[in-house]
Amino acid sequence: MSLEQRYKPFLSSRAEGRQMQPFWNNAVPAHVKQHPQPIDLGAGLPNEGLFPIESVHLNVVNHPFQHRNYNFRSSKLHQQEHGNHVNDDGIDKTHIAHNERELVAQKFQDGSMVDMWRYEPENPQCIPICSGFQYNDTRGLTQMLDFCHKFVEYTNPPAYDDWDITFANGSSDSLFKVFETLAEANVTVLVEEFTFSPTVHNITATGATAVPIRLQVTADSESQGIDVDYLTNLLENWSQSEFSHLSKPRLLYTIPTGQNPTGMTLSLRKRQQIYALAEIHNFIIVEDDPYGYLRFPPYDPKNPFFNPYESNDFTIDQYRNEMLAKSFISLDTSGRVIRCETFSKVFFPGLRFSFIVGNKYLISKILSFEEVSTRAASGVSQMMVNNVIQKWAPGFSSAQEAWLAWVVKVAGQYTHRRNVLFQALQASDAYKNGLFSMLPVTAGMFAALTINFDQFPHIENRSEALQELSYILLEEGVKVVLGTNMAVSKPFSAHRSHFLRITYAYAADDAQLQEAAKRLGQGIQRLHSVH
C-alpha cells in the first residue's frame, strides 16, 4: 500500500482541497531550444544589490555564559547581573581585551567571527546573503535542509526510507500546520493529560476534540509518563468509555522527553508499546520534541553536583548513543510518526525556526499548506544557524557532530542548573519535613514539584490550597506555574494535578536558583503553618 493510499484518509478536508498552481513555472515543450544564458524578467525578486546589509559578522561563543569569564566588566555585558552574584573565578585568560568592542575587533582579526558575506564562492555549505536574504523555497534553504536531513539520520534515523523534512517558524507553527493538515471537526486527538496548553488550542481551533490520557506521575523511570495500560484499555473499549460519543482517535500528541509540564521522559519500552498500539488502532503519533537534545543523568543526592559532560573523557558519540532518548520516528516502520524539532532551546527562541520530519506524503501536504500561508521560515534565521554550524564543522568529523558538541555544552548547563536547584530544594526544611517531593528529571527545562498533601491533614480542597500556595510564593518572591493550569481537563486530572511546574532554565545563576529554592521551601512551610 502506498503512503498516499495509507495516509490520505487522515487528511482534513481543507488539506485535501489545498493547492498552489505556481504562475511562474510552466512546462516547456521539448522542441524549444532554450537560450543558455537567459535573463530573468519574470521572477519578482529584488536584486541583492538593493539589500541594505552587505555582510553580517557573528560573535559566537565557545561555551554558554562565556561572557561571565571576561576580565572586563562592561555595563553592557553585565547589566542584568547582581553585583554580589558575579562569579569572579575562572577568568578565561585567552581574552585580554579591555572591553566588548575590543574583543570583537580581536576576534574579527583572528578570523574567529562567523562571517556572512553577500557572495560566498569558497564554501558551498555556507549560505551567502544573495540567496539567504532573498525569496526562497518554502521548504527551506538547500544547505540547511541538507544539514537537518543528515542530522536526523545521525541522531534519530527513521526505520523506513520514504521520509522527508520541511521547515517551519518554530514548534508552535509546526504543530499548528500538522493539526491543520490532519485534524478537523469530528476528529479525536489524544493528548497527555498535562501538556503545553497552547497546543490544545491549536487542536481545538481546527474543530477537533482533545481527549486527555492518563499519565503515571511517578519517580520510576520505567513507568513514568503515558499510562500504557490505561491507553490500551481505552482504545480497546472505546465504545464503552466516557468518550464513546467521539470518533476513535486518529492522532496522539505527545512530548515524550522532558515532558512539559511534568519533566517526565517515556522509557523506550513504553515508546515501543505505544507505537504498537498506533499500528493496531491506526493512529498517527505527533511527537513534539523541543527538549529531547537536553538530556542528563538522574539527580543523585549522594553526588549532587555530578555532571558527566564536564569530564574530558565524555564523547559526543557517548551522548548520542547513551544519553539521547530514541525518537518514536526511529521505531517507525510504516511512516505514522510526525516528529517536530526546533532550534529554540539549543540555539535561541527568537529564531522562530523549526522543522518537521515525517513520511513524504504527509510532509508534501504540510508543505502545500505552507505554500499558501507563511511560506519559508526567516532566511536570516536559517542562515545564522547554518553558517555558525559550518564554522564549527572543521574541528569535527561532521557538521552534525559539531552541532551536537554545542548541544552537549548546553545540556551540561542544564545538568548543572538542575543539580543546583534540586540540591538546594532538598536542603530546605520543607523537604526534610516531607511537605513536597520532586519528580526525577532527566531531560529538558522543567521539573514537577509535588505537594505532599497527606502532610496537610486540615486541607480539604487541594486545588484551592495550590492556588493559595502560589500567592504565598509571590509574597516569598518566586514565580511558578500550577499543574492544575496545565491540565487538559481539570476534573479528569483532579487527583494528579497538585504540583508546581518549576524551571531552572531562566534564572540568572546558581545563587538565584538557590535563593529561589529557599523561598519555595519557606512558602510551602508557611502554607503548612497556616493550615
Next chain:
Amino acid sequence: MSLEQRYKPFLSSRAEGRQMQPFWNNAVPAHVKQHPQPIDLGAGLPNEGLFPIESVHLNVVNHPFQHRNYNFRSSKLHQQEHGNHVNDDGIDKTHIAHNERELVAQKFQDGSMVDMWRYEPENPQCIPICSGFQYNDTRGLTQMLDFCHKFVEYTNPPAYDDWDITFANGSSDSLFKVFETLAEANVTVLVEEFTFSPTVHNITATGATAVPIRLQVTADSESQGIDVDYLTNLLENWSQSEFSHLSKPRLLYTIPTGQNPTGMTLSLRKRQQIYALAEIHNFIIVEDDPYGYLRFPPYDPKNPFFNPYESNDFTIDQYRNEMLAKSFISLDTSGRVIRCETFSKVFFPGLRFSFIVGNKYLISKILSFEEVSTRAASGVSQMMVNNVIQKWAPGFSSAQEAWLAWVVKVAGQYTHRRNVLFQALQASDAYKNGLFSMLPVTAGMFAALTINFDQFPHIENRSEALQELSYILLEEGVKVVLGTNMAVSKPFSAHRSHFLRITYAYAADDAQLQEAAKRLGQGIQRLHSVH
C-alpha cells in the same frame, strides 16, 4: 456602534471560536503583597547566557549597489557580475580598503557598523540580543512596534483613532491570516481580475469564493485599475449578475499601487469612489501594499533617464507628500480597511517580516490567530530592521524619516531601472513597428507589456500565440510571466490578458536590462514573422 458590533459579523466561525487561555498569567488578588524582586521559575525561557551568539555586527551600506564602487574586486563581491559589465566609473574614494575583510575591519573601527549587543543599556530604542533573540510577544518587539506605529502615522495616518498593528511573517502570511479571520465557505471575496495568484489560493483555501472584478488596463493614470463603473453596477445589481448564486461580497482584495501583475496604480479619486462603495455595500477592503513605497514619475520618452531622486534638492518630505499614493486606510473613517505592509521589497525578502494595520477589534482577532499558530515573527529579523534604522536615525528628524530616506534610495534605483528598460524597449524595431506597447508604470517592480495583436492579422487564438511567444522568448533568452497565467478566471479576462509581466527588479545591471529588451523585441518580431 462599537467596532465589535460592527465587525463581529465579518468574522469566520473559526475566528470566533479561537481563544488562547495563557496558563502562565493569572490574576493576583489585591491582598497578596508581592515580593519586590521575584525570581522566575515559571517562564519556560532559556537564559540568554545559553545563546551561542554574543553580538552581531551588520555591515550596512549607504546606498544600494555600493559594492560596485569599491576600488577592489574581490571574487566574493563580484562573482555574479559579468566582467564586461562592471562599472568602473565613480569609484567611491572613501573606501581605501584593499579587500572586503579590511573594509569591514575599518568600518568596525570607525563605529559605522550596526552593532547588536547582548545587553544594550545605552539606547532603549535599540533591541538587545537578550530580548530580541528570546521568546517574545506575538504582536512584536516593543521598539519595532513603536517604530511601525509612528511610521503609519508618518506616511498613511488612518482617518480614525482606534487602529492597531500586529506583525506577521511576510505579506503572504499576513494575507493568509487576514483571510482565515474573515473568510470561509459562502463568503465572496472580490479580487482584481489579474492578481498575485497565491492570494487567490489563500482565499479559496478558506472555502470562500474569489470573484474577479474588471480592470481598466489603460495608460491613463486617472482611469487605470479597478473599473469603478463595472464594480458599482455589479454591486447594485448583484442578484441579476453572473455571480447571483454567490452571497454579496464581504471583502475586496486589492493591490492598489504598482499592481501585480499590471503595474497600474489606482488614482486617489478611484480610491475615494471604491471606499464609498465599501461604505454603501458594507464590505471590508484588504489593501495589499508591498510596492507602495517604490514610487516614481511616469516614463518620459523625451527625457528617458529623468530621475528626480538623484537631485540634491529633492527632499524626503517631497517624497512623502508628493510621491506616495494615499493608502485606503488614510481615507478610512469607519475602520473597514486592513492594510498589509512588508519590509520584503525595501529591506529584503528573506526577513519574512511584515505588518498588518486595521481597526483594533479585527487586529485583536488576527492576533488571537497568531497566538495559536505562528506566534511572533523572527526576532532576528525584527531586530535587524529596527537596529539598522536606529543607527540611521540621528542624522534625521525622526527614525521614520531616516527609514524613508533609505526607501527613496531604493525607489531611485527602481526609477533608473524602469527608465533603462523602457528606453531600450522603445528603441527596438518591434516597438517602432507597433507590435507591442507598455502600460505606464509609476510604482513597484512590474510592467505589463501588451502585444498589439491587431498587428498580427493571421493570429486567431491570441492566448495560444502568447504561449508560443513565451517559448520564442526562452529561445531568445528572456524569461517573462504571461498575463493569462495571472488571470483569476481565464474566460472572464479573455480579452484583456494578452500581456507579458516583466520586471526590472532582478536583472544584474543596466546592460542586462538593455540586452533583455533587445531579446524581447527580437522575439516579438519573430512571432510576427512566423504568422
